[in-house]
Amino acid sequence: MTKPRIALVVGIICISIFPVLVRLSLTPGLISAFYRMAIASAIILPYVLITKQLKIPSTKMLLLASLCGVVFGLDVGVWNIAIQESTATQATLLTNLSPVWVGIGAFLFLKDKPRRNFWIGTIIAIIGMVTLVGFQFFINLDFDIAFFFAILSGMLYAVYMLTSKFVLEETDVLTFMTISVVSSAIALGIISFAMGEPFSGFSSMGWLVLVIQGLVCQLLAWLLISFATKHMRATRVSVSLLGQAILASILAWVFLDETITLQMVIGGIILLFGIRITFYTKQISLFRMPKKAKY
Secondary structure, three states: OHHHHHHHHHHHHHHHHHHHHHHOOOOOHHHHHHHHHHHHHHHHHHHHHHOOOOOOOOHHHHHHHHHHHHHHHHHHHHHHHHHHHOOHHHHHHHHOOHHHHHHHHHHHHOOOOOOHHHHHHHHHHHHHHHHHHOHHHHHHOOOOHHHHHHHHHHHHHHHHHHHHHHHHOOOOHHHHHHHHHHHHHHHHHHHHHHOOOOOOOOOHHHHHHHHHHHHHHHHHHHHHHHHHHHHOOHHHHHHHHHHHHHHHHHHHHHHHOOOOOHHHHHHHHHHHHHHHHHOOOOOOOOOOOOOOOOO
């Protein structure tokens, strides 16, 4: 289990770069998501074809892998709309409720049911996330279209995690990633075209950022995360991905001069503690008394 965990950590580091790149505002958010998928597709598709590593799965798995890509693309699109209509803080927090939806979905549909330590760890991790974001955020919480879009984004992400876990049990990572990312690029391309997003006219730095997003934040990151998902519980992976909020805050502090407060540090520690609990191998019971020793 060491390699999947290392892959997950490196994957989380890679996707943590994404918010910093987006905050540079060199390209529109939705078209940025499209090029993230399109550039990744332009690399992985020729590679698997030339090396003959693309193994076409059964019709059922092919459709489910394609569905994963479409759902992931919709997740990114809906999340971007939520940010545009409200704030990144509100959208990020509500989207990060996805581990709850993953846990519920896993309980209902997967054989590998979430354990007690997952629910305890998830609650603690969300408390840490709320502390990291700031309690004052809830004073300005608006129950508008952006609120529901952010909730929808978390649900879509949960569907992606659960479906990808199911598909990866019968499909290799490269094949799944190829089908998924190409489907996602097509879906986002159609949405971007329908919304009148510009596909060109960016600065040299803007194109460089798009390439980094496609190669690092999508291709490398999600190959590693998909590998981790194949060999680990989907519930553990979903909660672990909350750790990107901490890394994103640190990167924003280093590169964008954003402030890190004591409250954010405390929230980050609580969040990491919650993630650690989900990796605890034994069942956690808050009420069970130790058995008496037999003599």
